[in-house]
Amino acid sequence: MSDSETGKKTSRRAFLRGAAASGAGVLGAGTAQAQTGDPLITDVQPWAQSFGDGVDAVRYGLPIEHESDVVRRNVEWLTADTVSSINFTPIHALDGTITPQGCAFERHHSGAIDLKKEDYRLMINGLVDTPLVFTYADLERFPRENHVYFCECAANTGMEWAGAQLNGAQFTHGMIHNMEYTGVSLRTLLEEAGLDTADDLADKWVFVEGADASSNGRSIPMEKALDDVLVAFKANGEALRKEHGYPVRLVVPGWEGNMWVKWIRRIEVMDGPVESREETSKYTDTLDDGTSRKWTWAMDAKSVVTSPSPQAPIKHGKGPLVITGLAWSGRGAITRVDVSKDGGKNWETARLAKPGEKMALTRFYLDTDWDGSEMMLQSRAMDDTGYVQPSKAQLREVRGLNSIYHNNCIQTWLVRANGEAENVEVS
């Protein structure tokens, strides 16, 4: 409890009392008195007798095989083809905030391409003083920055607009990852090419595109481009993975994932947006009256309980229970997360594992003593702009039912007395 940032502390004593009272319901070797010695303790086990693997066994490791269910998953019926599709981070099985690259969600429009560092070129052209071409080695010679940011697909939770649909936090909220990026600020590169030609920057844009067949071009206003956009080549300390844009991707903090162009090959300074496919026909939000919002770049504050959840049921019976989840905001830092166990009737403030960081995931915990009765679990995030995560009803009231993107509604998990959980909507 020493890291408690906000909210009420649950005393350790209260925990133990609760656990003792419900000891009979606790499975396995818990607080209950064992009748006979546990052979895992009383017998010498093979791993305690002989050797494990040598240091030459694995040169680059994957998680141990017992964790083989912690993997990305895709939903086949969503798209026509896996080459232009998305998969989902197993957020229900992760903790902390940093997403390992190997299970961080992927979204491609024409597949994850194989592009070597030596074949990599980045062009900056358009309204610049000198159009430039950089090699990968050139990029490594500019001053570097490190930042942790979340990347969320605008369509995360998009399948839930019309109703509760997919049964698992991985599927409802797994189009997100959070990594520590190393790279060069886009501002540095634009200044290297020179922006005097662009004159008044207030009405200028950059158009960014990737080296893959889809190219996934997007227009970004100059204010953002010069503010915090990063041309990144490392994530979580190592090279980007192929599926996340190796060797170089764009990082656009707080804004929808589609703008984080992978395999970025060209940045053009322009006097207006291109209005590309990805910013007109897709990633626009159609309202009830048939008009559509465009340029809805920022990802609003959002949160979800990752455990317990449908893929992470309670298996230990009543007693001490850690309710945990993730919160984030593309417009600032998370300041508070409230959790409800009764479908939004009453709320308690959860403990943030660390103070919220701007445009990065925040982990929250509600250490609780579960009495074994049914719960309707919800979480509600607040950010430092004062914005409060809305309910689905609030979102629908403004936007109607035909939106796809930017669904940041409060999620409900119905947790039954047997510990199983289900994605539901409540009144």
Next chain:
Amino acid sequence: MSKFLKSVGLVTAAFLIASPAFAEKFGLGRTALPEEIAAWDRDIRPDGTGLPDGGGDAFTGEEIFADKCAACHGDFAEGIDNWPKLAGGADTLDHEDPLKTVGSYWPYLSTAYDYIQRSMPYGDAGTLSNDETYAILAYILYSNDLIEDDFVLSKETFFYVEMPNANGFVVDDRAETEYAQWSVEPCMKDCKDEVKVTMRAMVLDVTPEEDNAAADTSEDVVVAAEPEVVVPAFDPELAEKGAKVFRKCKACHQVGEGAKNRSGPILTGIVGKAAGAVDDFKYSKALKAAADGGLVWSEDELAAFLAKPKKYLKGTKMSFAGLKKESDQAAIIEYLKSFEE
């Protein structure tokens, strides 16, 4: 100017002044050559900037579309399975489940040209000539009843075309419509009278099964005995040519190790194989009937099918115009022969 930029204009000016002048240069990189910029800078803007010379009409476009686009988008741009529908949906945007197509939704025609020449055909991007791109786009517009079939689309005529939803977009207005009303101290106690479950995900049952990554490798599937066919000698050079022709098929078919069924079945070992025999693929009734009739994909049968799929097998799901050249048919068959089961 955009609402967004207007609202940030003042802020932008302030922060630009506050930041250091664009003085420090590192002297890294090299000047981009004009031909390099020309090769990569191909974006087309809403005002038509970037549109190349050339042109085409829907009449010409129909044939190219059948050959290069219809496998996914359908002969009439109506879309096959989950592939994008490019036509239809007029006046549906304010209905439930609006149909968003080039005709009903896209605000700028430039976007379609930009995207087609850049990223299509799927699996063979960037190979269309300017004339082909104009013609394909003309066919899509014609399929949306936006032009006549003899209208020649070119940069000169580009803006004769009216996009029905050109005025259908507003710039992000969440600051006014949402942020103000949702940025209030939230209720903590007795916020509702009663709470009832109104919808359950399990009723729908659309969540994928929890597959363990250490996948089940047991292969107890009993494969029906296949007729023996003598496969003639193999020509690696021809197969290499076939690999290139096969790009036309790749959007729907996979072949070789790790191949999966897509819109079309896996083609590994198809030469000499009984028709309709790929596991878990939903064949058309027509193909199933042919398979029941004992059809075997000998080289001759495959060549005949590939030449004109819809003529060879009426009712086939394979939406592909066909390979006119016999040399292309032979090359693909040779390529497919290089993958054994």
